[in-house]
Amino acid sequence: MTLMTNVLQVLLLILLAPLVRGVISRIKARIQNRRGASVWRPYTDVLKLFRKQDLVPASASFVFRLAPMVVFTTTLVVAAFVPLLHGSALLGVTGDFVLLVYLLALGRFFLMLGAMDGGSSFGGMGASREALVSTLAEAPFLLALMSVAIAAHTASIAGMVQWTMGQNFFQFSAVHALAFAALVLVAIAETGRIPVDNPTTHLELTMIHEAMVLEYSGPSLALIEWASAIKLTVVMALLIALFVPWGMASSVSALALGVASLVMLLKIAALVLALALVECSVAKLRMYLVPDFLGVASALAILAVVFTALMR
């Protein structure tokens, strides 16, 4: 039964990810006084792309074809680490938070390789920018997760979630507040949202992620788009699971899981609304201000780790 719920969790994350993306762009459109596309648009986009021809540049090697599959697979495996409805995950016992961070890094590494293999100058430019952003984001990501791990005395994500669920809701811990602030900044950089990267732009001067996928088409592009949607949802679910897990099912029964999925839906809706509001009210940072942005995240994450010793 637990295994079934865990499989269900992963399937939910994978299948609902495009919907989350669609809802975000719909809300953003409404805030900006546009009507906006249907919330199901990302699904039709992906389905359409799967039916199209996959064009490969003449100069590209096998890495170009391999990269989207690696990106998609690593994102799928990451999705299996994050508890959604229940305080456990499919791969909760086998891997810890370090594996999660570096699986994401592996996917990004292959995306950069594929972008450079495509041979266009935009691909190389996007890849070098992505390399800069991900290098700067890696330290605060690891440190923030580590501070929570130290507080919870466990390295597995599911273990941390279970520990937090056992804490008093009103006992705000400084470690969690600081780690949350750092992880929010990292998550923005990691998923390529405003103010670090603009997911809707096709202006060459500003784009990071879009520049990397410029040469891709057909099923490869579908895999990349779907993977980035899953990544966004997984990072959201990770933030919720680590910092506000209250309401998750503690036992595996139909009623508890129903309540948990309703609560989770509300939390994700709140996060989606917050993201849309922020993206509509904040301007994208200049590329040279991104290190400053992530430097703030690093400072917060380091302080979070030091606080684990102070607050004992």
Added chain:
Amino acid sequence: MGLFETAAAKALASSGVFLFMTVLLIAAAKRISTCIALFSVQSLIITAQIIAVSRMHHSTEGFVIAGLVLSVKVIAIPYVLYRIVEELKAPRDVSSSTSSSQSVFIAAGLILLSFFAVRPYVGVLGGDQAMLAAAVALVLTGGFLMVSRKKALMQVVGLLVLDNGIFLAALTTTFGMPLVIEIGIVFDLLMGVFLMGLFVFRIRDTFDHLDVSKLRRLRG
């Protein structure tokens, strides 16, 4: 002791966390108006602490002080500062001499420093270590803001943050000063902000900017 009371007690016991967050956010903020809003939030947290302390000690004076702090520090002073920012029509950034990540690093260092600074006194003075450390951290970051920000208005904000720290230190160690003194301090602060506002206008009219780092010579 109902559920609400328990929740409120727990939340207040750990409200030092929120004060640390406001300190770090003020350090990271790039606009003067953001800093003012954060100062207002900070004062609101302190007001909540005053109410909690005076409820615990059944003192009516505490409620008067809480009302005073609420009306002056949470509403009046931020409103006046907002108006000044709007009337000045000057660029709205804080023009810091350190980047925001450096400022956050320094603020984080100051928070740690204050934890170690109050450690020997926690046993003697009583009170929560985190709260006492928050008071010292507010004083230190207030000073840091005054030193590192170049806009004349940010000197006012730094001073106000510093004053919040002193107030919080008095509250955590001796459960607040006598009412007369508190009233004096609060009105002193209000007058100070008005005077600083006038000064800021004079600085702008005389020099056409608000950058205090350029005020190096006396002018007749």
